[in-house]
Amino acid sequence: MNIFKSLLFLIIAVAVTVMACNRRPAEVKEHASRVLKGLYSYGPEMKSFTDCEEGTEYWIADSAKTLELAYNNFNFEKPYEPVYIEVECHAIKSDSLSMSADFDSTLVVTKLLKITKEIPDGPCN
Structure with a gap:
């Protein structure tokens, strides 16, 4: 009986270790x-x-609660x-029950580095 308990504990420990170490690359x-x-x-x-x-x-x-404030400081006459x-x-997966459902992913902004009305030449134009 003691051997059975030890073997069961070992199997559970190995299973937990394998599941913890087997994270999908997409999650990371x-x-x-x-x-x-x-x-x-x-x-x-x-x-x-x-x-x-x-x-x-x-x-x-x-x-960061700074992006919307900085955008509003431009005082545009029209939105968007x-x-x-x-x-x-x-990036995180978009919530399927909100307006963000139309997008595959949601970007969570943690820090605003730069904002300008001037759109630089290149791929953005």
Whole structure:
């Protein structure tokens, strides 16, 4: 009986170790912080970001609470005017029950590095 308990404990310990070490690469990459450069548009119903390098469009979540404030400081007459931004962020899967469901991923902005009305020449234009 003692051998059975020891063997059962060993099997459970090995199974837990294998499951803990067997993380999918997408999970690790999804939460990796990175710097992205692109066009940001903000309005009452949508907050979107288009990556200049890849052309990928994301929903934006402003965890730093500085991006929307900086955008509003431009005092645009109409919403959704694009501005060029550089942000430190990480991607998460979009919530299927909210407005972000139209986007595959949501960028969580942790730090605003640059925001300007001037869109630079290159892939963003």
